[in-house]
Amino acid sequence: MKKVGFIVLISLCNLAWAQKPHYCANHKQQAYTSNALRKNNASLGQMELMEKYDVGFHHLSLNVERTSTYISGNVRTIARSRVNGLDTFLFQLHANFIVDSVLGLNGNKLNFSKIKDVTAVLLPTPLVQNETIDLHIFYRGTPPSGASAAIGNGFSNRASPTFGNQITWSLSEPYSAYEWWPCKQSLQDKIDSIFVSVTTDTSNKVGSHGLLKLVEPKPNAKHTYHWQSFYPINYYLVMVTVGQYTEYKQYAKPKAINDSILIQHYIYSNPLAYTNNATSINATKPQLEILSDLFGLYPFHKEKYGHVMAPFSGGMEHQTMSSMGIFNYGIVAHEVAHQWFGDNVTCATWSDIWLNEGFASYSEYLVRYYLLPNTAAQELTDMHTQAKTQQGSVYVTDTTDVARIFSSALTYNKAASATRVLHYLLGDSLFYTVCKTYQTRFANGNASTDDLRKLVNELSGKNYDFYFNQWIYGTGFPIYKTTWNAQGAKLSLKVIRTNAHGGINKFDLPIQIKLKRTTGDTMLVVNINQDSNYFTLQTGSNVTAVEFDPNVWILKTSSVNKDINLNLSEPITPFSLTVFPNPGNGIIRFEPSTTKNYSIEVYDLSGRSFGTFTAKETFDLSHLQRGIYLLVISNENGERMPLRYIKE
Ligand SMILES: [Zn+2]
Known part of the structure; x- marks a missing residue:
């Protein structure tokens, strides 16, 4: 039933996206909403045991075909003990799989016991702190099909309903990596480097991370794709995708380097897959270049950026190669931006997921602002409209509720709107300095909301705690009712502020106000920090109209009306200039x-x-x-x- 539902969803979405091209986020959320509560399948105690080691390297060597989800192979894991006396090595792998053997560095068989989704390997000699362990875990089986992941299963197999290509692909966010490979599902422990080798029929190509080092011929009409990446990567960003693809290469040339960056697309071999999506596919290069200008050089520039198509509803920011169920201008921008916000710097906890999704979603607007300016205003309108559809904070307080983690309204659109408020408060120069410093300071690692708060305060030299309290931790958004009256050179302005969702959260903001005057328009900034705010101004000439926040920086509901009864001589403080x-x-x-x-x-x-x-x-x-x-x-x-x- 779920599978059919997804196919219907995809065809409907294609129609919808022709007009409204930025809905990737909603589709993650729609898929999640159908799932019950989900969480990491290891217990807290098991997670504590896994935190006693630090993963350094994985080499996935797997057999995968495009016609089935069956997996066999082995994963080499090199890890370093964080403690003295580590005698048990724990990893996560779904109960569906059989672990055939675990071999040590010298090929010696190690004892292990697998109970449901967790396997414990008994180490012959306890490790001392900083000692490394080097294991090969041999396993086989068919992954579960419980639709546990962000969009569908951790590991899936399906034909594209539009183009007919049969594809096998992984999608692990947030807790489904263990459904297809033995791993440690910890956000805080990035894998320092990863090799992915997949053996498959010679009619297939395999998409994965980093650079394709070799396509090695094998007996029985098989070959092995060897991908290697030397950038740290999170467990949920690891992927393999197998199918019949046509390779299409481009080269981006960001201003920051003299070199060029490979963009490698794996497009379904059906020629229509390129023809129908050419505009969005070719938007990748200018988008990667402009985001390199804004956020700092593409973080994985020594390897590549790429796309690999797979028949699911949405997009997924797999590191150096995003998986794409749909191509449109917005979703390409969103997944490219994730390479900075999400992949290079990953949210420290799922409560901080807005740092991934809010910045990626706001980048959909930024890319349009710079590259397709006549579409930017509509993007902003859609973002603000969506942001108002659910009550709650941007910050996630219940991370067992996957539908809430990936709430389209809060984690994507309200977070993007809040990111725009930060952009407004800091101004262009400081906002992009914050973005760039965030990328360098937390490169190849994690950051929390509090890390960003401290960074903003440090770089601005001011205290922006109010912004985080009101827009990230607080709920709702402001409603402003503005009335004004003008006579000659005098203007009276009254702004009533409330929170659309009630509660105690107040939004204290400087607001731009545009005065249309007979002698030319002027812009002023007034601080709206009371529930009722009164201003009288000497404007120099007749004001004919007032615009509140004319550049739409603020997520809000706003009305502006002239009120000839508004008292022009009312003693009003403070006046503003x-x-x-x-x-x-x-x-x-x-x-x-x-x-x-x-x-x-x-x-x-x-x-x-x-x-x-x-x-x-x-x-x-x-x-x-x-x-x-x-x-x-x-x-x-x-x-x-x-x-x-x-x-x-
Ligand atoms: Zn996203």
């Missing part, structure tokens, strides 16, 4: 400009007064020494506003 340039040489202009004199009191940081001045358009502090000053500006109503000014 900015001075520029700041820092500057002492010649200051006001924005919005004014027709009436402001009164300006000038203090240094110790509170020493430098006098009180009046000014209308420009204000001269060029006689003061370099340093930081506090300006307290008062308008004709006696409303006062402090501003920090840096004299260069």
Whole structure:
């Protein structure tokens, strides 16, 4: 039943995606929703035992055909003991499999016992700390078909309903790697390097990680694909895919290096598979180049990026070669971006999954903004619409609920919207500095939400805890009701703020407001940090319209209405204006400009007064020494506003 359901889903999605091309996330979530609670099949005690060693290397040597999910072969594992006296080596492998033998380095047979999904190998001599162990685990069997993984099974076999190609493929996120190979399902223990060798019929190609070193002929019309990757990789990102493919190569040339990066696509051998998807397939190169500009050089540039097609509903960011059930512009961008956010830097826990999915989903917008700008606004609208469809926090509090981990609304779209708020608060330069530093500081490792929080605070020199509390840990999103009234040069603005989902979470934000004026539009920023916010402004000329957050930085529901009853003379604080340039040489202009004199009191940081001045358009502090000053500006109503000014 599930299999049929998926095939129907795929054909429906093709139609939907023709118009709305960024739904990869939803499909992970749709598949998950049909699953009950899922969790890692090892117990906590077993996980503790596995954490006593550190995986260094795996070499998967498997026999796989495109016509069946049956697997036989062996996995070599080199690991280092983290403790003194490690006498048992535990690994996870599904109960369906038979372990035939476990051999030590010299080919000596080791005793083991396999109970359900966990196998314990008894080591002849206990290991001391930092001592390595080198094992070959020989196993065979048919993987389970309980649809436990993100999309379908950990290991699947099916014909593409559209193109007819029969494919066998793996998809392990989040807890299904043990359904097809012996492993340790721990996010925190990256495998330092991995070789994948798959023997199969000569009519097949095999997709996997890193570089294809050799296609070795074998007897009986078989050959072995040998892939090697020297970048650390997480257990859930390991994959093999087997089928009849046509290889299609491109080369990306990011600005950061003089060299080029191989892009290797394995497209179904049916020629229509390329023809029907050519636009999206060929978008890979410019997307990889622009993301290299924004986030730092493609993290696996010494090897490759690639795609391998498989008949499931969605995409999966397997390291250096994403598996693609569907090609469209958005899903290609999403999986390419995951190579930075998810693969190079992996979420520290499944609670932090937004660090993978939020940044990958926001990258769908960023790629469009830079490469297909006329499609960016719609992407943003869709992202915000989807983000509002489920209540809850971006941060995942229950990681046994796989449907919640991969919630399309919260983990993808609200997280992408929250990432955009961070982009807004930091500005372009600092936001991309944070992205790049996150990639280098946590390269080939993991990061948590708290790691990102500390990094943002460190690089900005400010405290952005409020952002994480409100947008990542907090629930809901803001509703703003704005009313305004204008007469001559005077504008009154009233903004009522609530949380769409109730609760105690308040969103304190600076908001851009665009004033349409008879003398030309102007933008100002007002701090909305109360439930009711009142501002009166001297605008210099008649305001004819007000736009709230015109560049759509903020996930929100917003209304703006003119209210001729809004009291223009109501005593209102604080009034808002900015001075520029700041820092500057002492010649200051006001924005919005004014027709009436402001009164300006000038203090240094110790509170020493430098006098009180009046000014209308420009204000001269060029006689003061370099340093930081506090300006307290008062308008004709006696409303006062402090501003920090840096004299260069
Ligand atoms: Zn994703």
